[in-house]
Amino acid sequence: GAVVSQHPSWVICKSGTSVKIECRSLDFQATTMFWYRQFPKQSLMLMATSNEGSKATYEQGVEKDKFLINHASLTLSTLTVTSAHPEDSSFYICSARTPRTGDYNEQFFGPGTRLTVL
Amino acid sequence: GQNIDQPTEMTATEGAIVQINCTYQTSGFNGLFWYQQHAGEAPTFLSYNVLDGLEEKGRFSSFLSRSKGYSYLLLKELQMKDSASYLCAAMDSNYQLIWGAGTKLIIKP
Numbered sequence: 001g002a003v004v005s006q007h008p009s010w011v012i013c014k015s016g017t018s019v020k021i022e023c024r025s026l027d028f029q030a031t032t033m034f035w036y037r038q039f040p041k042q043s044l045m046l047m048a049t050s051n052e053g054s055k056a057t058y059e060q061g062v063e064k065d066k067f068l069i070n071h072a073s074l075t076l077s078t079l080t081v082t083s084a085h086p087e088d089s090s091f092y093i094c095s096a097r098t099p100r101t102g103d104y105n106e107q108f109f110g111p112g113t114r115l116t117v118l
Numbered sequence: 119g120q121n122i123d124q125p126t127e128m129t130a131t132e133g134a135i136v137q138i139n140c141t142y143q144t145s146g147f148n149g150l151f152w153y154q155q156h157a158g159e160a161p162t163f164l165s166y167n168v169l170d171g172l173e174e175k176g177r178f179s180s181f182l183s184r185s186k187g188y189s190y191l192l193l194k195e196l197q198m199k200d201s202a203s204y205l206c207a208a209m210d211s212n213y214q215l216i217w218g219a220g221t222k223l224i225i226k227p
Contacts, residue, residue, distance in 0.1 A: 043205060043219040044161070093160050097213075106151075107215065109160040 002028045004096050006110035013084055014118055021079045021113045023094030029074035030096035034107060035067075038091045050077055084117045091115075120144045122218035124206050129224045130196055138191045138204050138221045146211020150182050150189045153205040155220065161205055164191065193223075201225045 003026040013019050023033060032051050036044040048064075050056040050071035058064045068080040077096075081088055091114050095107040121143045130136040142150065149168035153161035167173055167182035167189060179192040191204055206218040 043217045046214070046217075049214070091158075106163060106166065109162070112158075112160040114158070 002096070002098075002108040004030075004094065004108045004110040006094055006113050008113060009111065010114040010116075012116045012118065015085050016083055018080055018082045019084055019115060021081075021092055021094075021115075023077045023079070023096070023110050025075045025096040025098075025108070028096075028098055028108075030077075030098055031074065032097045033071055033077040034095045034097070035069060035077075035079050036093045036095065038093060038112075044093065047079075081115065084115070086117045089115055089117045120208075120210060120216045122206055122208060122216055124204075124218040124221045126219065127222045127224065129226060130193075132196055132198060132225055132227050134196050135192065135194050136196060136223065138193075138206075138223070140189045140191070140206035140218055142187050142189070142206070142208040142216070142218075144208045144210040144216055147184065148209040148211065148213055150180075151207045151209065151215065152178075152180055152189075152191045153207065155203045155205055157202075164204075196225050198225050198227070 005024045007022045035047045037047050038044050046059050047062045048056045048058045048069050050069050052071050052074050056069035071077040091112050093112040094110045097107045124140045151166050152164040154164050155161040165180035167180050172181045177194045182189045203220040203222050205220045207215040
């Protein structure tokens with residue numbers, strides 16, 4: 001099956017610093033990648049959708065200047081949380097999708113990154 | 119608007135059967151997904167339905183009724199490791215997943 005990796009798995013940082021999270025599709029080319037945030041005991045919340053080589057589409061209420069997304073290649077997307085604050089502490093999950101003719105558009109999830117901002 | 123409803127929590131006994139229901143309202147429809155998520159981990163794919171009917175896969179089965187906007191996930195021969203959250207997600211006309219809040223399933227011995 002398709003494998004998606006995320007790095008780092010967890011990160012602790014001081015308030016005001018920036019954190020970069022990488023999402024890689026290891027054995028397939030992902031034309032579209034998604035970034036989700038999940039707070040404890042809540043469902044996944046889509047933050048943005050990114051297509052390779054174009055600007056990300058952010059969901060309403062998500063600050064694009066704070067959550068910078070770069071999808072520079074078909075196998076790598078990065079999310080940078082700029083000037084992180086304690087309220088940004090969350091579980092960040094990426095997923096990747098590649099359209100397959102005659103098949104459904106399944107999303108393959110990375111293992112997630114737990115961010116704690118002190 | 120788009121909406122997914124599923125129960126917040128369910129409890130079942132090891133070895134028994136449990137059915138988790140999900141109702142959805144979306145702009146267009148391109149299928150219904152069920153994911154399993156253990157605490158602190160990312161979701162893992164369980165099933166996909168786009169046509170009406172029952173799809174069986176081992177101990178897990180998923181049912182869809184498009185006319186009723188309804189799906190359920192059926193888990194048989196429950197094991198302790200099945201304790202997890204089960205997320206229902208409907209894909210809309212833009213191929214975006216609309217997520218339910220998840221059903222926390224507690225399995226008791």
